[in-house]
Amino acid sequence: MTLLSDVVRTSTQVSGTPSRLAKVRELADCLGRLEPDEIRVAIPYLSGEIHQGRLSLAMQACRRRAPGPRSRPR
Numbered sequence: 001m002t003l004l005s006d007v008v009r010t011s012t013q014v015s016g017t018p019s020r021l022a023k024v025r026e027l028a029d030c031l032g033r034l035e036p037d038e039i040r041v042a043i044p045y046l047s048g049e050i051h052q053g054r055l056s057l058a059m060q061a062c063r064r065r066a067p068g069p070r071s072r073p074r
Helices: 004-013 020-033 036-047 059-065
Strands: none
Touching: 004 020, 004 036, 020 036
16 A cells, blocks of 8 residues: 555655656656556646645635634633
8 A cells, every 4th residue: 555645755756856757767666656546546646636626615614613712711
């Protein structure tokens, strides 16, 4: 089992190097370590696109989760 942090690390390394050969080497190494069922999940991370598209939270959801004001002891 490959950790998501390994895939993220590879993505960071690939985005930080201008060398195409180094990018290909990093990607091939990462993909070679993945289990077959992990590849479908890792590809979007390695290509910079996630399945969900945009990640966001609605303000209403945040307000529902936010704790109320604390009461002061008297």
